[in-house]
Amino acid sequence: MPPRKLLNRITINPKVCHGKACIRGTRIMVSVILDNLAEGRTPQQIVRDYPPLKIQDVEAAIAYAAELANEEELLPLRASGK
Numbered sequence: 001m002p003p004r005k006l007l008n009r010i011t012i013n014p015k016v017c018h019g020k021a022c023i024r025g026t027r028i029m030v031s032v033i034l035d036n037l038a039e040g041r042t043p044q045q046i047v048r049d050y051p052p053l054k055i056q057d058v059e060a061a062i063a064y065a066a067e068l069a070n071e072e073e074l075l076p077l078r079a080s081g082k
Contacts, residue, residue, distance in 0.1 A: 006063040006064075007064060009056060026053070028050055028052065033050075033058055
């Protein structure tokens, strides 16, 4: 599915999850999906653990993050413990 079409699976509503980006029709935040991926979980594992999700929703979360990375000025993360 093209990235632009994937982004249609993402919704932002100030009345849902404090306005955080969520998968359309759910209260599953994009950040939850990205955190799971960052922890090494596969899209298949995420879909299994969050039954409302489809693989395309995980792809949409990645496309959303890529879009943000392209559009925002990113600040380097500081190492913890310093």
